[in-house]
Amino acid sequence: MKRLLLLAGLLLASACRGTVPERNAPPEQAISAILIGSKTILPSGVTRNGRIVVNFESEGGRQAEIYRLPLTSGENYLYLIEPGTYRVAPTRSFFGFYQPIMRVVIEGRTYSLPFPRDLLRLPAYEIKPGKITSLGTIEAKVLPALPGQKPTTQVRLDDSPQARRDVVQNAIRDMMDPRKSTEVRESALAWSRALQISLMDLLAEEERRPLYKPAK
Secondary structure: OHHEEEHHHHHHHHHHHHHHOEEOOOOOOOEEEEEEEEEEEOOOOOOOOOOEEEEEEOOOHHOOOEEEEEEOOOOOEEEEEEEEEEEEOOOOOOOOOOOOEEEEOOOOOOEEEOHHHHHHOOEEEEEEOOOOEEEEEEEEEEOOOOOOOOOOEEEEOOOOHHHHHHHHHHHHHHHOOOOOOHHHHHHHHHHHHHHHHHHHHHHHHHHOOOOOOOOO
């Protein structure tokens, strides 16, 4: 009995930390998905050996959905999530407390920085049933160290129309890439209609952008 209570407590605590959503799975009734990429950059250039983790959380207090999004550099992620209004958030501890320090692992080395305010200031995302929302690409960049100092790290979300469109186009290419796993290709095929709609919406958004800034 004590073991069961301990196990239940551990499961409850781990749920407070957040769950990793299912990846590259076919759409289900009323389920939604997000697309996000990851990029890590050293002073010597881009590397695919990097890992970033952020949370994606809905509104609703105790009933809120709390997702952990592990992101490996150079990969495209299609994560299934429940519809709702979400924000990018810091990761949580095992007991559900926000962790103010973000950690990025690049080439086996861990870089620590305060969770970026720019990520906290991102607008809320309205995730609609049966649709895919492209968030863009999370980018972690290690800046060259000054003499006698440790290198600093910057993390941002490139959510420009071009970046969000690139993530969708990469997912569409996965359908026809024989080098990708069967799971990835079948998932992209199952989501093909939602991917096409997302791409059309992004192209329309780019066309609506002004070609010049109005005079002040």
